[in-house]
Amino acid sequence: MEKLVTSDELERISKAIRQAIINGRRAVRDLGSGLITLWEEDLWELGENKENGFWVHVYDSFGLERRSARAAMVTERTFRVLEEAHMPLPLNDSQAAELGRLEDDDKVPNVWRRIMEECEKQDLGITVVRVRDAVRQERAHEKPKGVDVDMGNDEDELFLSEQGEESLARIKALCGKKVADAIRQKKNIKLTEDGVKKWADQDDEIVKELPRYVFDQGWSVRKALNYMSKIIDGDTQVDELIMMARNRGGRLVGNYQDARIVVEIVLDYVTR
Numbered sequence: 001m002e003k004l005v006t007s008d009e010l011e012r013i014s015k016a017i018r019q020a021i022i023n024g025r026r027a028v029r030d031l032g033s034g035l036i037t038l039w040e041e042d043l044w045e046l047g048e049n050k051e052n053g054f055w056v057h058v059y060d061s062f063g064l065e066r067r068s069a070r071a072a073m074v075t076e077r078t079f080r081v082l083e084e085a086h087m088p089l090p091l092n093d094s095q096a097a098e099l100g101r102l103e104d105d106d107k108v109p110n111v112w113r114r115i116m117e118e119c120e121k122q123d124l125g126i127t128v129v130r131v132r133d134a135v136r137q138e139r140a141h142e143k144p145k146g147v148d149v150d151m152g153n154d155e156d157e158l159f160l161s162e163q164g165e166e167s168l169a170r171i172k173a174l175c176g177k178k179v180a181d182a183i184r185q186k187k188n189i190k191l192t193e194d195g196v197k198k199w200a201d202q203d204d205e206i207v208k209e210l211p212r213y214v215f216d217q218g219w220s221v222r223k224a225l226n227y228m229s230k231i232i233d234g235d236t237q238v239d240e241l242i243m244m245a246r247n248r249g250g251r252l253v254g255n256y257q258d259a260r261i262v263v264e265i266v267l268d269y270v271t272r
Contacts, residue, residue: 029268032076074100085109098131164193167200195221
């Protein structure tokens with residue numbers, strides 16, 4: 001039997017959902033506002049150690065990782081910029097977080113206004129994806145500039161969008177937490193979000209092989225993939241064949257002209 005939904009029930013449910021959205025945004029704003037105050041007024045009295053000590057205190061006091069704390073601060077800063085511009089606020093913190101990726105605070109209202117106008121013109125809802133795309137377009141022509149809320153140099157940590165986080169999660173599942181943490185912390189490598197996505201888009205075996213090239217050789221994902229797909233030819237060096245074999249489980253089988261080439265890493269089997 002089909003269940004009928006009364007207008008009163010529909011209104012009640014809709015109101016509850018809207019309130020949940022507001023509460024969620026309010027909670028993030030309260031968190032970000034508190035952290036910004038702690039930072040700006042140096043309430044922990046960290047002095048010269050403020051740069052690194054702040055994030056340690058945030059974790060010890062609230063159990064918040066640096067990435068989560070910084071995201072809340074960036075989101076709150078975005079809301080404040082829009083409030084000062086007397087503009088409607090984003091529906092949720094995810095949209096504000098995407099706008100917060102703009103280096104220049106002065107551009108936040110303009111980009112947000114453009115998003116609202118384009119969505120209204122096309123009769124589309126404002127989504128995180130649409131905000132993210134607009135921000136990416138703006139950042140492609142943007143020159144870095146200082147921000148009002150200085151939260152320290154975050155160049156030692158890779159900032160990823162929601163899609164980038166999904167890609168990193170796939171890499172973590174196949175390669176392990178150690179590899180994922182190294183990517184996140186950019187240890188001895190310089191990976192962009194596009195590189196992480198390209199890495200995650202590969203077949204499982206290739207995803208698991210890439211750390212050898214990206215970390216051990218210091219290559220970009222693109223260079224590693226080009227190398228891994230390389231066909232054996234007359235210019236292929238012995239050390240290249242050995243590396244190919246090592247990264248394929250210790251054995252490489254290939255063909256060159258009328259010859260069949262087999263390379264086995266014997267030492268790996270002897271020492272097991």
